[in-house]
Amino acid sequence: DTAVSQTPKYLVTQMGNDKSIKCEQNLGHDTMYWYKQDSKKFLKIMFSYNNKELIINETVPNRFSPKSPDKAHLNLHINSLELGDSAVYFCASSQGTSRRVGNEQFFGPGTRLTVL
Amino acid sequence: SQKIEQNSEALNIQEGKTATLTCNYTNYSPAYLQWYRQDPGRGPVFLLLIRENEKEKRKERLKVTFDTTLKQSLFHITASQPADSATYLCAPLGAAGNKLTFGGGTRVLVKP
Numbered sequence: 001d002t003a004v005s006q007t008p009k010y011l012v013t014q015m016g017n018d019k020s021i022k023c024e025q026n027l028g029h030d031t032m033y034w035y036k037q038d039s040k041k042f043l044k045i046m047f048s049y050n051n052k053e054l055i056i057n058e059t060v061p062n063r064f065s066p067k068s069p070d071k072a073h074l075n076l077h078i079n080s081l082e083l084g085d086s087a088v089y090f091c092a093s094s095q096g097t098s099r100r101v102g103n104e105q106f107f108g109p110g111t112r113l114t115v116l
Numbered sequence: 117s118q119k120i121e122q123n124s125e126a127l128n129i130q131e132g133k134t135a136t137l138t139c140n141y142t143n144y145s146p147a148y149l150q151w152y153r154q155d156p157g158r159g160p161v162f163l164l165l166i167r168e169n170e171k172e173k174r175k176e177r178l179k180v181t182f183d184t185t186l187k188q189s190l191f192h193i194t195a196s197q198p199a200d201s202a203t204y205l206c207a208p209l210g211a212a213g214n215k216l217t218f219g220g221g222t223r224v225l226v227k228p
Contacts, residue, residue, distance in 0.1 A: 004159075043160070043205065043218040056215055090159050104150065105216065107159030 003027050004108035006091050012114045013081055020077045021111045023091030031055075032074040033092040033105065034066060043090070049074055078113075086115045118144045122206055122219040129226055135193040137222045139206030142187060144217075146208030149182055149189050154203045154221065163204075164191075196226045 004025045013019055025032060033056070034046040048056035049068040063079040074091060091108040119142045129135045139149070147168050152160035166173040166182045166189065173180045179192040189208075193200050203223045207216040 040220070041203070042220050045215060045217070048215070092159070104162035104165065105160075107161070110157070110159050 004091055004093055004106050006089075006108040006111050008111060009109060010112050010114075012116065014116055015081055015083060017081050018077070018079045019081060019113070020075055021089055021091075021113075023074045023076070023108055025072055025091075025093040025106070025108075027093055027106060029093040029095055029106070030071055031094050032068065032071070033094075034074065034076050035090040035092060035107075037088045037090060037110070039087070047074075047076075081113075081115045083115050086113055088112050118142070118217060120144070120206065120208060120217055120219040122204075122222045124220055124222070126223040126225055129196055129224065131196060131198060131226055131228050133196055135196050135200070135224050135226070137191040137204055137206075137224070139189040139191065139208075139219055140187060141208050144187070144208055144210075145184070146210055148209040149180075150207045150209060150216065151178075151180055151189075151191050152205040152207060152218075154205060160205055160218075193224070196224075198226045198228050200224060201226050 007022050031050045033048045035043050036046055037043045046060050047066040051071050052068045065077045068074045088110045090110045092105040094105045095103045121140045150165045151163045153163055154160040164175050164180045166180045168184050177194045181190045203221040205221045206219045
């Protein structure tokens with residue numbers, strides 16, 4: 001059984017388009033995250049939701065908008081895609097911050113976004 | 117600003133030897149430090165967590181140390197195997213919550 005799943009795995013699109021990436025976790029976790037890993041392999045947090053509430057919002061362009069319909073899902077919508085958005089986007093989840101600090105994060109397989 | 121540094125050069129090591137990776141941090145006082153493994157085309161996988169009041173943590177052939185005075189963590193893979201070849205990421209974590217800040221990772225290549 002896949003713990004954290006993302007769709008699609010690959011996404012190739014033209015500049016200026018709008019696209020969405022979906023993430024689902026079946027671990028019963030309260031907290032979910034979006035990370036961006038660029039070509040230099042640096043993994044940077046973008047957003048975090050705890051029980052559908054936004055708790056981490058790093059310096060990310062407004063073109064990126066996360067949405068959490070329930071605590072098992074966290075989607076990422078990107079408007080007006082730019083060349084610099086090309087990267088691998090990882091979704092992750094962990095047990096809620098209120099219960100345990102420092103707990104491990106479970107990552108999805110990643111979505112490789114290529115903007116042409 | 118917070119800075120986390122890992123050796124960006126790949127570590128080539130012979131099977132059976134011990135691989136030692138370094139994670140240095142500045143402008144930061146993490147309460148925890150996590151280590152992850154990442155294989156090509158996959159998401160990171162959690163390996164170990166060490167707390168600031170712990171000097172050393174072990175899990176099978178893995179050993180992590182945490183020196184808050186030196187602001188450094190060392191990650192050791194003993195009796196290394198080709199299957200240990202991967203990129204290893206360190207991620208300090210503050211006491212407040214779950215915001216991980218990852219280092220750039222060190223690629224390890226274990227040769228048979």
